[in-house]
Structure formats: C-alpha cells, structure tokens
Amino acid sequence: MAETFILKIYRGTPGNQYWEEFELDLVPFANVISSLMEIEKNPVNRKGEKVDPVVWEQGCLEEVCGSCSMLINGYPRQACTALIEPIIKETGNNTIVLAPFTKFPLVRDLIVDRSIMFDNLKKAHAWIDTDLTFDSGPGPRISPKVQQVMYALSTCMTCGCCSESCPNVNSKTKFMGPAPLSTVRLLNMHPIGMTQRGERLNALMEEGGIAGCGNAQNCVKVCPKGIPLTDSIAEIGRAVTMQALRNIFGRPEDE
Ligand code: SF4
Ligand code: SF4
Ligand code: FES
Incomplete structure (x- = not known):
C-alpha cells in the first residue's frame, strides 16, 4: 500500500x-x-x-x-x-x-485579504515620481556596493510573513509592519527616489509608522527572502530622526 x-x-x-x-x-x-x-x-x-x-x-x-x-x-x-x-x-x-x-x-x-500591505505602501509613498514626457538621458550611477543592498531590499514580495510574525502588528495597533519601512529605505537610497524622501519619512512619523516597531526581531527571522529587515528599521529610524530635525530647522531636502 x-x-x-x-x-x-x-x-x-x-x-x-x-x-x-x-x-x-x-x-x-x-x-x-x-x-x-x-x-x-x-x-x-x-x-x-x-x-x-x-x-x-x-x-x-x-x-x-x-x-x-x-x-x-x-x-x-x-x-x-x-x-x-x-x-x-x-x-x-x-x-x-x-x-x-x-x-x-x-x-x-x-x-486572506492582504490589501492592507498595499495600502500601507501607498501611505508611505512607496514609489518614485518621474517625468517620462522627455528623454532625461541615462540615470545617475549607483555604486555596485549600494546596488547590492538595494537588490536585496527589492526582493520583497509583499507576502506578509513578517507582519504575521510581528507581535506589534495586531488589532490594537495600526503599525504597518516592517515591509513598507524596508521599501522606503530602498526608494530613499535611489538617487532620484531620494529627492522625495521627505514625503516618505514624514509619512512614517504618523501613527502606524516606525514608532510602532518594538524591536522584537521576529520579522527578520521569517522573511523568506532574507531581507535584512532589522537593519532597514534601524536605518529608517535614523533617517526619520534626521527628517524631524530638517522639519524643525528647515532645508528639508538637504543632506
Ligand atoms: S517577509 Fe520579507 S518578502 Fe515577505 S513581505 Fe515581509 S519583507 Fe517582504
Ligand atoms: S523588529 Fe519586531 S516589532 Fe519591529 S517589525 Fe520586526 S517583528 Fe515587528
Ligand atoms: S505562488 Fe507565488 S510565491 Fe507561491
């Protein structure tokens, strides 16, 4: 048998x-x-x-x-x-x-209905605005070292495993989970995407943004793509702080 x-x-x-x-x-x-x-x-x-x-x-x-x-x-x-x-x-x-x-x-x-993940990407302005009505020539160069990090971040498939494992994603909070935070890191690393980083980082200061992460680190263990989510959260935490300072002291798009 x-x-x-x-x-x-x-x-x-x-x-x-x-x-x-x-x-x-x-x-x-x-x-x-x-x-x-x-x-x-x-x-x-x-x-x-x-x-x-x-x-x-x-x-x-x-x-x-x-x-x-x-x-x-x-x-x-x-x-x-x-x-x-x-x-x-x-x-x-x-x-x-x-x-x-x-x-x-x-x-x-x-x-299950995973639309919330896509709604959160929208909230975080997780795209790059470009004007394709004219030929702007070749884009700015990106070093192989930066490309390597960006490639790893770009493999996110919005599967939701990270949110499922995150204790801070639950019915009592609006925390968007780590995937949109990591995607914002990716888009902010891009030389053109960087010009819109203020919009993304300001969105992450709102309820449900970076402050919702309790650093339990479950997400990084379950991500099937091995995306360094906790590195992204740390990077975005620093970037949000810098953005908050830029918001107070002006020159919001300066380094
Ligand atoms: S587990 Fe990894 S691939 Fe899946 S949504 Fe989260 S970051 Fe993206
Ligand atoms: S570090 Fe912890 S609290 Fe933060 S997103 Fe990952 S699992 Fe959630
Ligand atoms: S069917 Fe696409 S990830 Fe499984």
Whole structure:
C-alpha cells in the first residue's frame, strides 16, 4: 500500500472556522500546493465525506509573488516551495497543519485579504515620481556596493510573513509592519527616489509608522527572502530622526 500523509487544514469563513483532515498518497517532490490540487480533484475528507474543495491563492509557483503564503505547521511561509517529504522528515510526523494567516482579514479557507500591505505602501509613498514626457538621458550611477543592498531590499514580495510574525502588528495597533519601512529605505537610497524622501519619512512619523516597531526581531527571522529587515528599521529610524530635525530647522531636502 502507498505511503500516505495527512493535511490538517483550518478552513471555513470568518466566524465559522473548523479543522478538516485529508489523507493523500505521498509522492516524490509533492509540495503543499500540488497536494491542495489533489484535494481539489477529489475533495473527500478523512471521514469519507464529499466536501467543498479547499480554496487557496497562488500565482507564480516559484516564491516570487507571495500570494500562496500561509501558516504551515504554524510557520509563515509559501505553500509553493513547501515540499512535503522534507517537512515530514524534519518533524517526524506525517500530519502537516495548514492555516490561514491570522493578522489579515480571512476571506475563506486559506485565503486572506492582504490589501492592507498595499495600502500601507501607498501611505508611505512607496514609489518614485518621474517625468517620462522627455528623454532625461541615462540615470545617475549607483555604486555596485549600494546596488547590492538595494537588490536585496527589492526582493520583497509583499507576502506578509513578517507582519504575521510581528507581535506589534495586531488589532490594537495600526503599525504597518516592517515591509513598507524596508521599501522606503530602498526608494530613499535611489538617487532620484531620494529627492522625495521627505514625503516618505514624514509619512512614517504618523501613527502606524516606525514608532510602532518594538524591536522584537521576529520579522527578520521569517522573511523568506532574507531581507535584512532589522537593519532597514534601524536605518529608517535614523533617517526619520534626521527628517524631524530638517522639519524643525528647515532645508528639508538637504543632506
Ligand atoms: S519583507 Fe520579507 S517577509 Fe515581509 S513581505 Fe517582504 S518578502 Fe515577505
Ligand atoms: S523588529 Fe519586531 S516589532 Fe519591529 S517589525 Fe520586526 S517583528 Fe515587528
Ligand atoms: S505562488 Fe507565488 S510565491 Fe507561491
């Protein structure tokens, strides 16, 4: 008989969540998404009942879009890169527990609404205004050393793992979480983006900005892209202080 494993899934809609188990054949290189697809083909639970297929979100299937993020055995990560066999080997348990993120509004089953992350990027002016109506020539040079740091920061996929793990992101606070802070660092490092840094840094002085971080450092441990979030928070903390001084003493866009 084929070896099997169990997906124990916290599913349902807001106010009506329940656990449901599915037993699946253990096939080489299966991951959480391919296993959910197997359930979709034949949505019969461990009790033998035909149920509604489990719903989840996915996009790129290569850990770039962040849409498949969920709690896998309680850890925030992407379902598309969560291979079944290594998880079973690591835990010594053939039951894998899936649950939706808890820091975002639940839609259904494993889908949450992460729009707040995009709203926070908007609040922080997380883009660079440019005038493309004329050819402004090649952009300013950026040194390879700076490029290296910027590249690491640019890999953020707005997956929400950092917010999920952050004790300061909760229903009692408006803290935007570390991802927008790190993105502001990225945009402020850019020679053109730097010209709009005042707008971004002033936004981070508002409620929900940098002051919400309690420095628990969970975020940096869970970020699947290895983004140095605590370095970004420290950098942005210093930059916000400098901006506050510029606001008081004038010359807001000077070094
Ligand atoms: S900083 Fe890391 S954990 Fe947070 S949203 Fe970006 S990629 Fe995800
Ligand atoms: S350092 Fe701690 S409090 Fe600050 S964003 Fe990261 S997890 Fe949240
Ligand atoms: S589907 Fe895009 S990160 Fe998993």
